[in-house]
Amino acid sequence: MKFLSDSxxxxxxxxxxxxxxxxxxxxxxxxxxxxxxxxxxxxxDENLQRRVALKxxxxxxxxxxxxxxxxxxxxxLAALEHPGIVPVHDVGTLADGRVFYAMKFVxxxxxxxxxETVASVPDRLRIFxxxxxxxxxxxxxxxxxxxLKPANIMVxxxxxxxxxxxxxxxxxxxxxSRGANQVxxxxxxxxxxxxSASAGDATEIxxxxxxxxxxxxxxxxxxxxxxGDVEHLxxxxxxxxxxxxxRFLLTGRxxxxxxxxxxxxxxxxxxxxxxxxADLPAERYPSxxxxxxxxxxxxxxxxxxxxxxxxxxKAGRFYRRYRFFILLITAYLAMRVLIxxxxxx
Amino acid sequence: xxxxxxGLLLGAVLGAIDxxxxxxxxxxxxxxxxxxxxxxxxxxxxxxxxxxxxxKVNSVPLGILFGLAVGxxxxxxxxxxxxxxxxxxxxxxxxxxxxxxxATQRYGxxxxxxxx
Numbered sequence: 001m002k003f004l005s006d007s008x009x010x011x012x013x014x015x016x017x018x019x020x021x022x023x024x025x026x027x028x029x030x031x032x033x034x035x036x037x038x039x040x041x042x043x044x045d046e047n048l049q050r051r052v053a054l055k056x057x058x059x060x061x062x063x064x065x066x067x068x069x070x071x072x073x074x075x076x077l078a079a080l081e082h083p084g085i086v087p088v089h090d091v092g093t094l095a096d097g098r099v100f101y102a103m104k105f106v107x108x109x110x111x112x113x114x115x116e117t118v119a120s121v122p123d124r125l126r127i128f129x130x131x132x133x134x135x136x137x138x139x140x141x142x143x144x145x146x147x148l149k150p151a152n153i154m155v156x157x158x159x160x161x162x163x164x165x166x167x168x169x170x171x172x173x174x175x176x177s178r179g180a181n182q183v184x185x186x187x188x189x190x191x192x193x194x195x196s197a198s199a200g201d202a203t204e205i206x207x208x209x210x211x212x213x214x215x216x217x218x219x220x221x222x223x224x225x226x227x228g229d230v231e232h233l234x235x236x237x238x239x240x241x242x243x244x245x246x247r248f249l250l251t252g253r254x255x256x257x258x259x260x261x262x263x264x265x266x267x268x269x270x271x272x273x274x275x276x277x278a279d280l281p282a283e284r285y286p287s288x289x290x291x292x293x294x295x296x297x298x299x300x301x302x303x304x305x306x307x308x309x310x311x312x313x314k315a316g317r318f319y320r321r322y323r324f325f326i327l328l329i330t331a332y333l334a335m336r337v338l339i340x341x342x343x344x345x
Numbered sequence: 346x347x348x349x350x351x352g353l354l355l356g357a358v359l360g361a362i363d364x365x366x367x368x369x370x371x372x373x374x375x376x377x378x379x380x381x382x383x384x385x386x387x388x389x390x391x392x393x394x395x396x397x398x399x400x401k402v403n404s405v406p407l408g409i410l411f412g413l414a415v416g417x418x419x420x421x422x423x424x425x426x427x428x429x430x431x432x433x434x435x436x437x438x439x440x441x442x443x444x445x446x447x448a449t450q451r452y453g454x455x456x457x458x459x460x461x
Binding site: 324325328329331332335336339340 | 359366369432433436437440441443444447448451452
């Protein structure tokens with residue numbers, strides 16, 4: 001009996017992954033990534049002559065749970081038309097029976113890679129605000145993302161920020177019109193662990209319990225989400241992830257650093273992160289707009305709602321905000337004193 | 346606050362303070378009221394000019410330069426009419442112009458575009 005080598009098995013697996021695009025308007029170009037449900041390829045839309053990304057289900061199944069989930073993800077994306085959310089162009093079934101959807105091909109870098117090139121804190125905060133815009137829009141449409149993490153944010157070549165991978169999304173308002181805040185019974189998503197190139201990286205792994213009710217990514221997942229309390233999830237579970245994302249943008253880690261680590265994070269920003277990632281949902285920001293507003297206030301040199309400043313901190317912030325103006329006035333007064341001292345002796 | 350109004354108020358206040366500082370010069374203390382009025386008026390003109398400039402040109406460095414130039418020219422005219430105290434009048438007047446030029450660019454509100 002002859003066994004196949006690992007490389008031969010790998011080639012066979014790759015060959016089996018390649019979708020049959022005959023009868024569609026797409027021509028396969030390359031494989032981009034693998035997710036929990038399927039593989040993402042680049043393809044050329046031959047009618048419109050543009051590159052698209054195709055998310056193709058792993059197995060041929062037009063009416064199974066996985067197929068329904070992929071279709072559901074495509075419909076969620078189609079309902080969320082926003083510059084910060086990747087648009088869906090098409091959905092269908094391939095000749096080999098696999099369900100797919102076509103979306104915009106985003107040329108850019110994942111946030112965790114892109115951020116290495118962005119040194120300034122205000123620039124990082126402005127990126128965070130754009131993520132908040134997209135998530136706030138989804139919340140307004142009754143959709144929770146539930147897997148916000150740097151690997152699911154893309155930054156395009158012109159600085160456009162796109163929230164990707166809505167495979168774990170939960171619809172609060174089904175249809176999306178079954179009634180405000182009504183939980184969609186089909187919304188519970190059973191996510192398999194994602195395979196990634198860097199499996200040891202905690203930011204890359206989506207976790208699952210035996211019943212599949214825990215989904216998300218350690219470090220970015222709210223405590224209630226980690227408990228599998230899916231029925232009671234609301235916007236505040238995404239706010240927890242946004243808080244962890246903000247901390248990642250500022251410190252390179254989603255978790256709060258221990259005091260011994262001597263975190264150099266500004267007190268106001270640390271307070272925003274801590275409030276967003278509070279263990280109890282009631283202690284978090286009630287909406288994405290609120291966290292966004294606090295970050296904007298910080299950028300404008302104003303006091304943030306999450307942090308009560310001491311008089312000394314207020315004075316420091318006032319000085320930083322009006323530094324040049326204060327220097328000009330000081331220069332004027334100094335010059336006046338010098339004139340008095342030296343011109344009228 | 347809009348740029349012209351901010352320039353007007355700041356120019357007037359700084360001009361009045363600038364004029365009031367003449368009190369420390371005993372030789373001109375008797376004319377202090379006239380000096381304060383004149384200096385306030387000078388500050389008003391510099392402030393309005395800096396405010397109008399800030400509405401047309403959105404640049405902090407150019408705003409500072411413009412304020413400096415206007416402050417210098419106005420202070421020079423005043424010093425010329427006084428036949429003296431050139432440095433004491435021109436130096437503070439120019440810095441007041443710079444302050445007003447900076448403030449109108451940095452802190453003045455841009456008017457909202459008209460809607461139809």
